[in-house]
Amino acid sequence: MTTRAQTAGRQAAARRREGTWIEAVLAHLVFAAVIVFFLAPFVWLLTAAFDADAQAYIRWPSQLTLDNFVRVFTEHDFGRALANSALVAGLTMLLDVVAVSLAGYSLSRMDLRFKSAITYGVLLLQTMPLSATMVPIYGLARAVGLRNSYLGLILIHAAIELPFLIWLMKGFFDSVPRYLEEAAWLDGRSKLRALVEVVLPVARNGIGVVAGLSFLAAWAEVLMVIILVDRQDMFTVPLAFYQVLRTRGGYTEVQYGMVAAMGVLYLVPVMVIFFATRRMMVRGLLSSARGL
């Protein structure tokens, strides 16, 4: 039998779970505000890019047009900038995947002397503010002829993300059982080929996460491009933006429509990569969290 006290208790518990309607409304208002705050820039990008007379605020386009997209390619050679960015980010990704696989595997598996010191040393590198290294990197790149060079950009972009990605990948490797590669060794494989044929395929979600993060970081990087590149045919997308901002001599007349069109084109590859790999990313990040 249910006593009245039990019923009252249950109702109170239900109230605690669901809250009052005022709380619900407040919560939804807060969520809505957060969503508006984060979505507003994207809404502006989308509306302004197709607006013949774009303004610095959100509005429905006065006249729908594709003119902005055409002009960024004809007037500013944005195609070249996109190609430069894709090349640099793509090769940075490849270099990072190779380097991170080897380094992460070593830190995960090998009995190194001072292993703990090395592992934390890698993390320490990541905490260094990039801007503090600007001047030495500029000097170094100039001295060895890596300014205005794809190789220079690729090397520096790969290096910037390396410490964090090594840590991430070490976590993925930690979650791959050792007996798998031991089985491959006994089946007749060398250690390197066992890594490539057995460990990496099993850790492929991790490789996917590393590749995605590496590409996106290089795609979005601004600071190093500014100090390493001044030749226009080497401009990556962020520098092309800058070019649009200062087009009219002494006056800074911003052509919002073209900026927005560039922004949309800049975002598309990021979105494509994200949606193509989101399952892998989520699974990978979850397994990494478990492994650490």
Place this chain on the structure above:
Amino acid sequence: MARVEYDDVTKQFLGQQDRAAVDHLTLDVADGELLVLLGPSGCGKTTALRMLAGLEYPDSGDIRIDRRSVVGLEPKDRDVALVFQSYALYPHMSAKDNIGYPLKIKRMTEAERDRRVTRVAEMLGLGTLLDRRPARLSGGEQQRVALARAIVREPRVFLMDEPLSNLDAKLRTHTRTELKALQRQLATTTIFVTHDQAEAMTLADRIAVLDRGRLLQLGTPDELYNRPVSLFVAQFIGSPPMNILAAQVRDGTLVAEGVWRLPLGRRVDATEVSLGIRPEAIALSEPSADAQAAEVLVSEPLGSETIVNVKLGNALVKVRAAPHVRPDAGATVHLRADPARMTLFDAKTGAALP
């Protein structure tokens, strides 16, 4: 076909300074023999196996296959196959590709590879499962794929690290029998690691009992069962285990647990000893002058036999009796021991007395 020798092998892990994982192990495994390394967890049996596979390196001593040292060789160059406790199947490959992987490494043609994989798969009843990934196989099926991957290579030595311990009891017994038949058929030298004495007894040509990294006894299952060299081996082997009773030697006779007088057909120098006597070496008899009365605690009928637990002094004694013998708790029975099947151990060191 290969002979395996461990020659005074010692291995100590970092951070385990007090004792070695494997302590001066010397062992000679004959060609085609099935040797079981038996011991409790942490006794060094798996480490010994992994050193032979090349997954660990000995600190000192030598390991030889066919009289040639393998210490310093990479695992891939040793031509030994290891079946892991967790099977270690490659999760991204089908059963067929798992089994064929070592052959692919040997650069065998695809036709030859298929032929061999199919033959081994049929031998192990895996025919219809070859296209499945490991995640879609049951534990028993995974175990057979792991076994097939080892067999298909025709290695010099099979190493098995508790390959049956993840199977349920019924499948384990079944696979045990199959494994023994298979090993006889292939006649490949096999080293099998387990902590399960029943598994060791049924499979082994010889058993090496290890404890704390040391080899305690090496012998056939019969030798270990009937002539254990120490209390540890005596208690580790046999189910139910050997009864161990505190006993004194007085004027040529033995007094167990202060009450049971037993004839001692030989001269023993010690006075305080441990008497080891198997449950089947004690018989329940009619009351007589040389039979010891004892109170029944409980009878355990097992169908094929009954284990009668009796109280003797402060000790519990297990007696193996015929299936229809089921004395009630509290009843008095009379025990008679077979003097030829009593083993005496030094009460302090646990070593068997001659």
